[in-house]
Amino acid sequence: MTHTPWWRGAVIYQIYPRSFLDSNGDGVGDLPGITERLDYVAALAVDAIWISPFFTSPMADFGYDIADYRDVDPLFGTVADFDRLLAKAHALGLKVMIDQVLSHTSEAHAWFRESRASRDNPRADWYVWADARPDGTPPNNWLSIFGGVAWQWEPRRGQYYLHNFLAAQPDLNFHNPEVQAAQLDNVRFWLDKGVDGVRLDAINFCFHDRALRDNPPKPAELRTGRGFSPDNPYAFQYHLYNNTQPEMLDYLERLRALSDGYTDVGMLGEISSEDSLATMAEYVTPRRLHMGYSFELLTDESSAAYIRSTVETLEAKLGEGWPCWAISNHDVQRAVSRWGGADAAEALARQLVALVCALRGSVCLYQGEELGLVEADVPFEALQDPYGVAFWPTFKGRDGCRTPMPWTSDAGDAHAGFSQVAPWLPVDARHAARSVAVQEAETDSVLQAARAFLRWRRAQPALVLGSIRFLDAPEPVLAFVREHDGQSLLAVFNLSAQPVAWDLPSQLSPRWLELAGQIGAQPQDSSVTLPAYAAAFAEI
Template identity: 55%
Template sequence: MNQILSKSATVAGVDIDWWRGAVIYQIYPRSFQDSNGNGIGDLLGIVGRMPHIASLGVDAIWISPFFTSPMKDFGYDVSNYCDVDPMFGTLSDFDALVETAHGYGIKVMIDLVLSHTSDQHPWYQTSKQDRDNDKADWYVWSDPKEDGTPPNNWLSIFGGPAWTWEPAREQYYLHNFLGSQPDLNFHNMDVQDALLDVTRFWLERGVDGFRLDTINFYFADKELRSNPALPKEKRNANIAPSVNPYNHQEHIYSKNQPENLEFLGRFRALLEEFPGTAAVGEVGDAQRGLELLGQYTKGNEGVQMCYAFEFLSKETPTAARFAEVFADLDRVAAEGWACWAFSNHDVMRHVTRWDLNPAAARAYATLIMCLRGSVCIYQGEELGLAEADVAFEDLQDPYGIEFWPEFKGRDGCRTPMVWEPSNRNGGFTTGDPWLPVSPEHLHRSVADQESEPGALLHHYRRAISFRHSHKAIRRGSHGGVFAYGNVLHFTREHEGQEIFCAFNLSDMPVTHALPAGDWVTIGAELGSTAPGPDGNLHLGPWQCALALKQ
């Protein structure tokens, strides 16, 4: 059970709780729209496509990293936090993006990568020189063991040890990701202060919030103790593919440290200086994700939301799985706030991952818009884009190149957005795209779907509008989420409005009882069904029933 939320608070006319129940549209900038013909999407490309984003009815955009970077991990390796990489444009272009988005009533959230930098960042270039410079302790350094091996058994998510030797210092440095992404030492308060200064820079530039990458990786155990083994039955591939031995450890020392909460308190205090700003933290942990979500979003001491991984897994979520996740959430994070997603730039697109037919794709789109929490949708999700098949010779992702062919990496979900079908590049660029446009995507372009009344694009618009039109759906509590066979049902309530939701998550028709009371069917535009003459709901395959209590 979770308690009914209080009325939205305002400061100087600003709804500081706009994020609660918001729909956030994730943009992977290099694949969204190219404005200059060089084959890489950019900030002005986003500006030009803002009418499409606004037409969806979303509350905010989240833009994946566009900072100066050598692009070894496509922007998640930052070499200058306070500038735009030339391939994406300029700071003036970013200002134009913010102004344009705000003109449409859309908030702008940017992806801050604070746990690590690029090895080209000036901080690291100074730190690696010797053990006595003014940034010597800005990264996680360690002497080797007596036999010259790394200080502990920690592994990198991208494969291999999480330690690389630096001859100039005769020490190892920690990198939870690529070797070119050294981890910052958050135990050093100067590092924290520098990162908060970066945050302030973007707040003063007008951003409305942040997506915080790998929020639970900020601190490493001060004693650098080795992680214990994780029993085989507890391993899963939600964080790293099964071919990666990263899943063989329980990462109790390399991440998830209690000091995280203290830094998030400082980060939240800075946000409070800019009323109406918010942050969503990415919690990357296959075992403790929901527990950490509860810790990091409790009260006003951390971030407002945490990005949940529970529905980014390979397994198609059944009614029972949804009920299990929300029961766990209510148990360990009753006061927290989740941000749900089915797809993003790091996982196979869910239409392919779950092998969804068109009716199932519509059902899941409606369902995510009815869940308690906020929602992220990933560019192209509104078109029902499937995972693209990218040939090995076209791969860009170092993760896929490392583990090919067992794991093909993340390029299949990062191919360019398709705007119209008139050329092989789908309107994304007039040049050669950085990743090939999938030919199978062209017939699902925005232009094609705009002219087709029954297209998935219109269904997403209707589902988002339904969410915004009903306060109980957007911000309400639920009295539990329950599974009866293939039917998932729950009731949402807020400020006297109560809405019943039921979803048949199967290919077979089912009969389901409507709760006692006086209910009127709503959501006909989403395929919601009314009770039959017997008073029961007769749900067709992948059909929903939405009802408002009178």
């Protein structure tokens, strides 16, 4: 029998370390806090954890601005703490993925401090430097995702440097072979430590257009970019030249060759381009990345037609590649609120876990998704995210999905068991009411339903490894068949808050399954009634 890699069909639980558990009473989550709660994670029946950055950083972008790729920031602990976390996770049968942010560093990184000092030092060409135009303005019209121009003036060199994100996150020059080799070495460092996978942040941003050509303007009616504020001028351009360059394909093959030197390592790329699905198809091949995910299901659009079109479009392009799906993460509004509104029903939260875990591919579940957490309400005076501060009040940033994990709801504990002191972001009272302790005591909670579904999914080859084929169904019904190794499963979802009847295709004779915690189907002779937010599965 051929070996199935661990990542293929895996459910990967994303941990945002600042907000998982504070073990030392400073108001910020840390690596020992993660280690302390790994038993909880393992009990979810997930296959792996992905830990957002914990490396040395000034925290301008909360760890995605790295000052030392090979050390742990004291805020989160020590390298020894990470080693203990890794050992315990492996003892519990959990794989461990870490973030690697290759396209840019912190301005505090030693590489950048040297590069900015002069035009003739050994690392002078390690970042993207360019002369001003004759009138002193930046070299082209590129914009930063976080607002404003993507160029920052550096008086020590008398040049601008590129930053696709914050000005404190200068972009590395991947056209320099030394930069490529250095970042491969940084990935190798953690693979040598025994991590099982790497999530490559903003991986299509590594290379820029050598000629620094202007990005063309985008018509006003098409300025609906994903993952950023609707009033952000970043949406005013087609981003053809500041990212997603053809040179990246060769570098992905070098990353894959590196990972192939280790036993059963998975590489997952985060991809956001003008046509993210097409870029995924290019990046996720047997010679490049193992998996890729984009922002297509991290948007406000949640119709059955949109989900079907997104998946089918990717399937048609992907070939032998393997997708990974997510509907929530640390960068977007929580899915329950995004798709269900302010008063979303708990049934929707149960359904969303089942829906994303029923699609073909691997899955990233974000901490708190198994609790059905809504988007937290963070007042302006408590905001930490520079993105939210810059675009307030039309866009509140990413703090609402990053608030602390609620472990308890004990009277008198305003911090929900996350910390003994005021945490870095306030705990939403609605989250405390949905804490782990509360939901573990309820037999019909979102947590119990998520656990039951994930345990059941793990035993279904069709859901873990199978093909996917969509069936015609009227809105708001989403229906598809998953098949593998002789097993055929029908998955049907009513994406609305009202019951709906669906006339079954004539060739189907489903045997409906009763799944703990899920609202299932109510079958008739040739049709089925799907209650509000039903997630129904049948053998066919």
